[in-house]
Amino acid sequence: MRNEVCQLLRDALASLVEEGVLPDSLEVDVQVERSRGPEHGDFACNLAMVLAKRAGLKPRDLAEQLCKALPASDLLSRTEVAGPGFINLFLSPGSYRSLPGEIRSRGGAYGTSDVGAGEKVMVEFVSANPTGPLHVGHGRGAAYGDALARVLRAAGYDAISEYYINDAGRQMDILALSVWLRYLELCGETVLFPRAAYQGDYIFDIAATLHREDDDRYRTEAQPLFADVPEEDDPLLDTLISRAKTILADDGFGRIHGLARDTLVEDIRSDLERFGVSYQTWFSEQSLIDSEAVSRAIDSLKETEFLYEREGAWWFRSTEFGDEKDRVVLRANGNHTYFATDIAYHRDKIQRGFSHVINIWGADHHGYIKRVKASMSALGLNPDDLSVLLVQFAVLYRGGAKVSMSTRSGEFVTLRELREEVGRDAARFFYALRKPDQHMDFDLDLAKSQSSDNPVYYVQYAHARICSVFRQLAEKGIDADLASADHGLLTEAREADLLQKLSRYPEVVESAARAYEPHQVAYYLRDLANDFHTYYNAHPFIAAEADLRLARLSLIDATRQVIANALDLLGVTAPERM
RNA sequence: GCGCCCGUAGCUCAACCGGAUAGAGCAACGGCCUUCUAAGCCGUAGGUUACAGGUUCGAGUCCUGUCGGGCGCGCCA
Numbered sequence: 001m002r003n004e005v006c007q008l009l010r011d012a013l014a015s016l017v018e019e020g021v022l023p024d025s026l027e028v029d030v031q032v033e034r035s036r037g038p039e040h041g042d043f044a045c046n047l048a049m050v051l052a053k054r055a056g057l058k059p060r061d062l063a064e065q066l067c068k069a070l071p072a073s074d075l076l077s078r079t080e081v082a083g084p085g086f087i088n089l090f091l092s093p094g095s096y097r098s099l100p101g102e103i104r105s106r107g108g109a110y111g112t113s114d115v116g117a118g119e120k121v122m123v124e125f126v127s128a129n130p131t132g133p134l135h136v137g138h139g140r141g142a143a144y145g146d147a148l149a150r151v152l153r154a155a156g157y158d159a160i161s162e163y164y165i166n167d168a169g170r171q172m173d174i175l176a177l178s179v180w181l182r183y184l185e186l187c188g189e190t191v192l193f194p195r196a197a198y199q200g201d202y203i204f205d206i207a208a209t210l211h212r213e214d215d216d217r218y219r220t221e222a223q224p225l226f227a228d229v230p231e232e233d234d235p236l237l238d239t240l241i242s243r244a245k246t247i248l249a250d251d252g253f254g255r256i257h258g259l260a261r262d263t264l265v266e267d268i269r270s271d272l273e274r275f276g277v278s279y280q281t282w283f284s285e286q287s288l289i290d291s292e293a294v295s296r297a298i299d300s301l302k303e304t305e306f307l308y309e310r311e312g313a314w315w316f317r318s319t320e321f322g323d324e325k326d327r328v329v330l331r332a333n334g335n336h337t338y339f340a341t342d343i344a345y346h347r348d349k350i351q352r353g354f355s356h357v358i359n360i361w362g363a364d365h366h367g368y369i370k371r372v373k374a375s376m377s378a379l380g381l382n383p384d385d386l387s388v389l390l391v392q393f394a395v396l397y398r399g400g401a402k403v404s405m406s407t408r409s410g411e412f413v414t415l416r417e418l419r420e421e422v423g424r425d426a427a428r429f430f431y432a433l434r435k436p437d438q439h440m441d442f443d444l445d446l447a448k449s450q451s452s453d454n455p456v457y458y459v460q461y462a463h464a465r466i467c468s469v470f471r472q473l474a475e476k477g478i479d480a481d482l483a484s485a486d487h488g489l490l491t492e493a494r495e496a497d498l499l500q501k502l503s504r505y506p507e508v509v510e511s512a513a514r515a516y517e518p519h520q521v522a523y524y525l526r527d528l529a530n531d532f533h534t535y536y537n538a539h540p541f542i543a544a545e546a547d548l549r550l551a552r553l554s555l556i557d558a559t560r561q562v563i564a565n566a567l568d569l570l571g572v573t574a575p576e577r578m
Numbered sequence: 579g580c581g582c583c584c585g586u587a588g589c590u591c592a593a594c595c596g597g598a599u600a601g602a603g604c605a606a607c608g609g610c611c612u613u614c615u616a617a618g619c620c621g622u623a624g625g626u627u628a629c630a631g632g633u634u635c636g637a638g639u640c641c642u643g644u645c646g647g648g649c650g651c652g653c654c655a
């Protein structure tokens with residue numbers, strides 16, 4: 001609807017140019033927005049104010065001319081110039097007459113568009129180390145990333161979701177070591193389990209699996225293993241890891257490493273699945289090393305002037321691109337850094353043909369944005385093809401008190417616990433209700449309250465109520481051929497409000513996609529549900545006279561469809577009864 | 579110290595690439611169920627958009643500074 005109005009104004013603009021009123025070199029983005037209140041019409045346009053100076057005309061005069069130049073259309077009933085030079089446009093009364101029918105015929109596709117023109121984009125999110133269960137911090141990134149990917153698809157982008165598995169490096173070695181030590185305990189060895197190793201119960205589970213499947217194959221005597229080990233956490237772990245690799249050889253260590261990795265990745269995958277989040281691709285960091293993509297990327301950088309050797313290490317000259325300092329890519333000990341795989345990873349993403357790549361990172365990673373973009377520039381890629389969107393931390397509140405969390409102490413609320421405590425729909429809707437760059441307070445008591453206080457039920461209830469009306473209808477044996485409804489009978493103010501709201505839905509999806517802001521959909525849903533509940537309380541559907549009943553049923557059926565479509569974009573279910 | 583994000587009603591948050599009178603929910607107060615689900619509806623009250631300047635027809639939104647909060651500043655991942 002907005003696009004059609006916008007086109008009328010573009011036509012008006014063009015004809016003024018033709019008449020010589022305006023110069024023809026004007027580059028201008030015609031903006032039409034929904035008016036705030038009905039006194040300002042249905043749409044408002046600020047074009048005259050934007051162009052006034054360049055046109056050498058007073059804004060109001062230019063607005064008058066634009067109005068006169070509007071092509072004839074039965075879409076508009078009238079226009080007016082208001083305030084400093086706004087053009088207010090009033091739709092003709094019947095302009096929404098065909099809307100419920102259109103929504104019904106398009107069904108789940110209503111609201112989708114092709115503004116994305118099939119552009120290939122990737123949304124990468126969560127990407128937590130597979131060293132333990134996901135916690136609520138990951139939940140926010142998961143809810144945001146998944147909703148964003150869905151919104152982008154709805155807006156016509158070819159968007160895929162990807163999880164980057166950080167399955168290389170020291171943390172994974174520590175994980176494998178932790179499993180092996182627990183396994184040795186199961187074999188009957190007396191183990192001095194390091195406090196800096198992974199303490200979680202899931203380590204026991206993996207160790208038990210290993211013992212069940214492979215018996216004592218990886219058993220060794222604990223005594224020599226722990227002989228003369230350092231006391232400090234990090235040297236202790238490194239010593240044990242190195243001894244483990246020697247004792248177990250590549251095969252054995254690789255078996256344990258792989259088992260731990262696969263178990264945890266599968267755990268994360270099913271956890272996210274139950275959160276309504278699924279990925280097209282799971283991309284392994286280790287695969288970048290195995291395929292030599294990492295060494296190739298480093299070689300490419302060596303061919304530029306942006307890589308240099310100092311003190312035995314290879315540094316990337318990221319200061320050339322505005323970073324605070326240069327960054328190590330290859331360490332003196334020959335190992336590459338996490339940054340090195342990141343360079344290869346982002347190059348790989350672009351090489352896979354994505355015209356735009358979106359990373360959703362926790363806010364604590366913001367310091368890495370510059371260096372990753374710098375590496376893209378150095379490799380001849382366009383850093384603007386990458387958007388890094390930061391998700392701020394959520395602070396949990398329970399019983400009015402902050403829930404303290406720290407990964408180090410293992411004291412954190414897992415995503416699974418959150419889902420079990422508040423439910424998937426409530427958790428996802430709560431996350432969706434906040435824009436990501438905003439600090440967030442997550443009130444667990446509110447999220448799990450089965451009451452009117454809880455916004456997710458408010459919206460779902462609207463959907464269930466409509467379904468209930470149609471169940472009543474069937475029970476009463478009333479036939480309702482919605483396709484033959486005459487929507488001209490919908491003359492009540494609340495019906496006009498509802499129709500207008502339904503017509504806005506495609507604009508909301510488009511706007512949410514452009515701005516990477518799925519929360520716009522959540523706020524829209526609340527507005528739409530409010531309009532419906534108000535309507536429900538004010539006017540009877542079934543009890544109305546037959547023709548009017550048909551029109552009203554058609555309207556609420558369309559409402560039901562739009563609620564379902566919008567909830568789906570947020571990964572929230574639309575229940576038929578509550 | 580330097581860098582990034584943020585500061586809007588008592589609380590939690592919106593405000594469409596700068597637009598007209600800054601909006602919701604919760605909490606508070608007052609109404610609405612013999613009728614399609616009261617997990618609902620209607621109304622009242624609540625603001626110097628942290629503060630001070632600047633840019634312009636117009637600033638919560640852009641720029642500068644101050645104050646306050648979060649995060650980051652490893653040859654960690």
